[in-house]
Amino acid sequence: MSAAAPAAQNSPAPDYLHDGSGIASWLLTRDHKRIAIMFYVLIVTFLFLGGIFALVLRTELLTPERTIIDATTYNRMFTMHGVTMVWLFMIPAIPNIFGNFVLPPMLGAKDLAFPRLNLASLYVYAIGAIVVLAGMVAGGADTGWTFYVPYSAETKTAVAPVVAGIFILGFSSIFTAINFIATVHTLRAEGISWMRMPLFAWGIYATSIIMLLATPVLALVLVLVAIDHLFGFGVFNPAIGGDPVLFQHLFWFYSHPAVYIMVLPAMGVISEVVPTFAHRRPASYTAIAISSLGIAFVGFLSWGHHLFVAGMSELDAGIFGGLSMFVAIFSAIKVFAWTGTLYKGSIAFRTPLLYFFGFLFLFIFGGMTGVAVATQGLDVHWHDTYFIVAHFHFIMVGGTITAFLAAAHYWFPKMFGRMYSERVGLLASAAVFIGFFFTFFPQFLLGNLGMPRRYYAYPAHFQFLNVLSTGGAWLLGSAMLLALGNLVVALKYGKPATANPWHSRSYEWLSASPPITHNFEETPVIRRDPYCYVLSEHESRERSFPPSETAA
Amino acid sequence: METRHPSFWHYGIVYVALMGLAVLSFGLSFLPIGGWQDAIAILIGALKALLVAAYFMHLVEQRFANRLVPSVAVALAVILVVITTLDPITRKTFPRAPMPLEASAPVGP
Amino acid sequence: MNGHRLAEQFSTFAKQDHAARLGMWGFLGSEVTLFGGLFALYAAYRAMYGHEFVAAVGHNNLAIGTINTLILLTSSFTVALTVWAARAARSKLIAPLLGLTILLGCVFLLLKGIEWSQHFHQGILPGLHYRNREMQEFGAKVFFTLYFIMTGLHAIHVVIGIAVLGWFAVQAGRRLYTPEHHVTLEMATLYWHLVDIVWIFLWPAFYLMRG
Ligand SMILES: [Cu+2]
Numbered sequence: 050m051s052a053a054a055p056a057a058q059n060s061p062a063p064d065y066l067h068d069g070s071g072i073a074s075w076l077l078t079r080d081h082k083r084i085a086i087m088f089y090v091l092i093v094t095f096l097f098l099g100g101i102f103a104l105v106l107r108t109e110l111l112t113p114e115r116t117i118i119d120a121t122t123y124n125r126m127f128t129m130h131g132v133t134m135v136w137l138f139m140i141p142a143i144p145n146i147f148g149n150f151v152l153p154p155m156l157g158a159k160d161l162a163f164p165r166l167n168l169a170s171l172y173v174y175a176i177g178a179i180v181v182l183a184g185m186v187a188g189g190a191d192t193g194w195t196f197y198v199p200y201s202a203e204t205k206t207a208v209a210p211v212v213a214g215i216f217i218l219g220f221s222s223i224f225t226a227i228n229f230i231a232t233v234h235t236l237r238a239e240g241i242s243w244m245r246m247p248l249f250a251w252g253i254y255a256t257s258i259i260m261l262l263a264t265p266v267l268a269l270v271l272v273l274v275a276i277d278h279l280f281g282f283g284v285f286n287p288a289i290g291g292d293p294v295l296f297q298h299l300f301w302f303y304s305h306p307a308v309y310i311m312v313l314p315a316m317g318v319i320s321e322v323v324p325t326f327a328h329r330r331p332a333s334y335t336a337i338a339i340s341s342l343g344i345a346f347v348g349f350l351s352w353g354h355h356l357f358v359a360g361m362s363e364l365d366a367g368i369f370g371g372l373s374m375f376v377a378i379f380s381a382i383k384v385f386a387w388t389g390t391l392y393k394g395s396i397a398f399r400t401p402l403l404y405f406f407g408f409l410f411l412f413i414f415g416g417m418t419g420v421a422v423a424t425q426g427l428d429v430h431w432h433d434t435y436f437i438v439a440h441f442h443f444i445m446v447g448g449t450i451t452a453f454l455a456a457a458h459y460w461f462p463k464m465f466g467r468m469y470s471e472r473v474g475l476l477a478s479a480a481v482f483i484g485f486f487f488t489f490f491p492q493f494l495l496g497n498l499g500m501p502r503r504y505y506a507y508p509a510h511f512q513f514l515n516v517l518s519t520g521g522a523w524l525l526g527s528a529m530l531l532a533l534g535n536l537v538v539a540l541k542y543g544k545p546a547t548a549n550p551w552h553s554r555s556y557e558w559l560s561a562s563p564p565i566t567h568n569f570e571e572t573p574v575i576r577r578d579p580y581c582y583v584l585s586e587h588e589s590r591e592r593s594f595p596p597s598e599t600a601a
Numbered sequence: 602m603e604t605r606h607p608s609f610w611h612y613g614i615v616y617v618a619l620m621g622l623a624v625l626s627f628g629l630s631f632l633p634i635g636g637w638q639d640a641i642a643i644l645i646g647a648l649k650a651l652l653v654a655a656y657f658m659h660l661v662e663q664r665f666a667n668r669l670v671p672s673v674a675v676a677l678a679v680i681l682v683v684i685t686t687l688d689p690i691t692r693k694t695f696p697r698a699p700m701p702l703e704a705s706a707p708v709g710p
Numbered sequence: 711m712n713g714h715r716l717a718e719q720f721s722t723f724a725k726q727d728h729a730a731r732l733g734m735w736g737f738l739g740s741e742v743t744l745f746g747g748l749f750a751l752y753a754a755y756r757a758m759y760g761h762e763f764v765a766a767v768g769h770n771n772l773a774i775g776t777i778n779t780l781i782l783l784t785s786s787f788t789v790a791l792t793v794w795a796a797r798a799a800r801s802k803l804i805a806p807l808l809g810l811t812i813l814l815g816c817v818f819l820l821l822k823g824i825e826w827s828q829h830f831h832q833g834i835l836p837g838l839h840y841r842n843r844e845m846q847e848f849g850a851k852v853f854f855t856l857y858f859i860m861t862g863l864h865a866i867h868v869v870i871g872i873a874v875l876g877w878f879a880v881q882a883g884r885r886l887y888t889p890e891h892h893v894t895l896e897m898a899t900l901y902w903h904l905v906d907i908v909w910i911f912l913w914p915a916f917y918l919m920r921g
Contacts (some may be wrong), residue, residue, distance in 0.1 A: 153719075158719055159718060159719040160718070160719040161719070162719065162720075162729040162733065163729070163733060164717075164719070166733075223737070223740055226736070227733045227736040227737060228733070230670075230732065230733075230736055231729040231730075231732045231733045231736070232729075234666050234728070234729070234732055235720070235725045235726075235728050235729040235732065236719060236720070236725075236729075258673070261736055261739060261740050262673065262674055262677055262739055262740060262743045263743070264740065265740045265741065265743045265744035265747070266681070266743055266744065266746070266747040268744065269744055269747045269748065270747065273859070276859075277837065280836075280837070281837045281838035281839060282836040282837035282838075282839075282855060282858070282859065283837045283838060283855070284751065284837070284852065284855045284856060284859060286837065286838065287699040288838070289837060289838065289840065289848060289851040289852060289855065290698065290699055290755075290758075290759065290847075290848025290849060290851055290852045291699065291852060291855075292689070292698065292699055292754070292755070292758065294688070295685065295750075295751055295754055295755075298684075298685045298688065298750070298754075299681075299685075299747050299750065299751070302681055302747070349677055349680070350680065350684075353684070353688075360692075360695040361688050361692075361695075362687070362688045362689070362690070362691040362692040362693065362695070363691065363692075363693055363694065364687065364691040365684065365687055365688045365691065368684065368687075567718070606794070606797045606798075607794070608794075609791070609794060609798075612787065612790050612791055612794055613787075615787075616783070616784070616787040619783045619786075619787075620780065620783060620784075623776075623779050623780060623783060626914070626918060627776055627918070630914075630918040630919075630920065630921075634921060635921045636921050637921065638918070638919060638920065638921030639914075639919045639921055642914035642918045642919050643911075643914060645914075646910050646911050646913070646914050649783075649910050650907045650910050650911070653786055653903050653906060653907055653910070654903070654907065656790075657786055657787070657789075657790040657899075657903050658790075658899075658900055658903045659793070659896075663731065663735075664728065666732055667728075667731055667732055667735045670732065670735045670736050670738075670739045671735055671738060671739050671742065673739065674738075674739030674740070674742040674743055674746075675742055677743055677746065678742050678743050678745070678746025678747075678749070678750075679746075681743070681746050681747060681750045682746060682749050682750040682753050685750040685751075685753070685754050686750065686753040686754045686756075686757050688754065689754050689757045689758045690757050697757075697758055698758035698759060698848070699848065701848065
């Protein structure tokens with residue numbers, strides 16, 4: 050360190066990837082960007098683990114009876130698929146990787162408000178993941194990712210470690226949420242008012258509110274399940290008068306808003322990608338920003354649509370059915386704002402934008418079926434069938450995966466200072482969409498025909514659609530490998546990226562690619578908004594740094 | 602944030618008020634007024650919590666954001682309590698509460 | 711200096727303190743929804759088993775519950791005074807006030823423990839371990855399971871609070887807190903007040919509402 054100091058005096062500051070080397074400089078870093086990269090590695094690992102579980106499940110379902118695994122293994126496998134994908138991938142994916150990396154530069158800040166808390170969040174995540182994995186190695190739970198009582202209290206499988214791991218992961222979510230909220234409130238650079246924040250920051254902010262206030266209820270309900278499972282303190286146990294429906298109330302008080310923890314950051318990514326590649330101001334900044342808060346709020350009030358057939362009261366079912374449909378209004382506002390942005394824009398067909406089109410299709414299709422299942426009469430028919438599986442995979446998995454990949458490509462030059470192969474990127478994007486469609490569209494049909502979810506065997510006449518779905522899953526898996534392989538290859542062989550290869554006006558592109566440790570050479574003072582495509586790139590840069598220094 | 606800080610006596614007055622409310626709540630709990638007691642106890646509790654939050658936790662002198670965060674949390678907690686409780690109260694098709702096994706199904710000899 | 715360092719991402723101490731307070735309030739907000747979930751269970755079960763809850767509340771030791779309420783309110787007062795002392799430049803008072811608060815917290819736990827052991831002797835235990843013969847209804851079993859879970863979780867918070875305040879009492883002995891810089895102390899007191907507020911609602915739920 051001291052030896053390098055004299056040499057570095059005249060040359061520009063090193064980028065964050067080269068500012069210190071050795072394993073300790075990573076493991077003990079407080080730089081939000083390095084923490085984001087470590088999250089990236091962990092989370093992508095779990096994405097592939099969850100994906101392998103999914104492929105085993107789909108392969109098992111190729112034939113009506115046993116194909117490769119027995120029924121108990123199958124039950125454990127779909128539980129582990131759900132747990133891994135929900136808590137180890139989708140919840141942390143966009144906030145902890147891309148939120149962590151780009152939120153501070155988007156606000157013109159040097160770092161998050163609490164860098165040590167950020168590092169703690171990483172370690173807590175890692176510990177939680179290890180505990181969950183230990184539970185999987187110990188046999189895994191066979192309850193499904195929802196841990197419904199009374200079964201979860203009675204089953205002999207390893208519920209306790211899996212639940213404990215998720216409990217620990219909850220703290221990671223809360224730490225990150227506190228950090229993001231405090232950062233948005235206190236670290237916006239001079240000139241970045243609330244209504245000048247990039248839309249991704251709004252998405253992350255709304256997400257953080259949900260993470261902060263919903264996660265504790267999940268933690269609570271998991272503890273209640275665990276102490277029932279381990280010690281028989283069954284507050285939901287019908288044998289002592291407990292009501293399992295109340296478990297479902299509390300569980301979904303978290304787990305419905307959790308859908309917005311996944312999809313609000315995804316919408317935030319889309320809200321950045323669309324203006325950048327349409328080279329145009331969003332059709333309505335205010336509508337997109339405020340509808341994020343609207344979704345966060347209404348999302349808290351619609352948990353009961355998961356209980357329509359659980360024995361909930363008629364009045365509550367009516368309330369929840371109605372409130373659930375409100376979410377569609379806010380989502381539709383966003384969809385119109387995005388498509389309106391494209392209108393008369395000068396569109397650059399790059400990989401992130403192609404992912405946006407995939408997102409748009411899956412989101413609208415998933416959203417419309419969502420309104421349908423919020424109708425109680427229809428839900429009675431579709432509840433616990435593959436229709437529901439297809440619906441939530443379309444909207445939350447499709448939404449998150451496409452936006453995750455869009456973000457991975459969009460910010461790749463910023464994060465690593467290199468360009469990926471556009472051709473392979475476009476190809477993989479199209480393949481992801483086709484694979485996704487063929488995996489889950491047949492499941493809508495299967496569900497409507499009455500095939501229940503989570504069943505190991507099925508009647509022979511369902512086989513054709515199941516084979517179609519399995520084929521789609523294998524295509525999807527290969528396409529994901531291709532997309533991420535493309536990025537990994539580009540890490541080493543990609544062409545060097547300029548600071549702003551997409552000619553975006555958003556503030557994070559004012560930093561170098563990759564950014565220096567404190568993001569900006571000089572402190573930005575913003576005199577423009579983040580979507581001012583009427584200004585030239587040069588002009589918008591001049592209005593981002595104090596004139597006395599840029600003029601020199 | 603250059604507001605005048607509360608003096609020792611401000612804290613003292615709030616403390617006396619809290620103790621007074623606690624004693625009041627204790628006394629009122631002996632009134633034979635049935636379910637109204639619950640409402641009174643919760644109301645006095647809310648008042649006490651508000652006093653602690655506003656003066657002991659200095660929420661009155663905080664910025665808007667610091668007041669907003671706990672307010673949203675309290676609002677959500679209230680919503681959770683109310684809608685969840687509304688469920689058993691308004692159940693018609695399904696029984697309000699789980700029934701003992703003997704009551705719901707005939708037991709063999 | 712004395713540990714009050716301006717982190718490089720902040721431009722002023724005012725912003726740094728604001729971020730610290732906002733972060734703490736966010737954490738307290740998460741505690742609110744945590745206990746909110748438990749109170750939702752309590753309220754829903756009370757709606758199911760009204761009479762049995764009333765009888766069970768009447769069974770609890772009103773004297774201990776009430777004394778504990780007064781103790782926690784007093785401890786909230788003493789811990790609030792530490793912030794007053796820091797602001798009034800009387801930092802010598804901080805350590806004794808924290809010590810008094812911790813003492814009150816310990817008395818609270820002691821009384822709580824006595825009460826729990828009374829319950830154990832009567833065969834009142836959580837969940838499937840419930841053995842009491844006088845109150846055999848579902849409502850009583852659910853009530854006391856909730857009672858143990860809610861007061862137990864609260865007691866865990868009291869223990870954590872005592873540990874945190876103890877650490878700050880040691881720090882205060884080294885006079886770290888000045889009228890300008892005491893935001894960390896203030897955050898610790900916020901946590902203790904939250905513990906008090908939770909008890910403010912546990913008290914009526916488990917001791918007062920016999921109507
Ligand atoms: Cu939902």
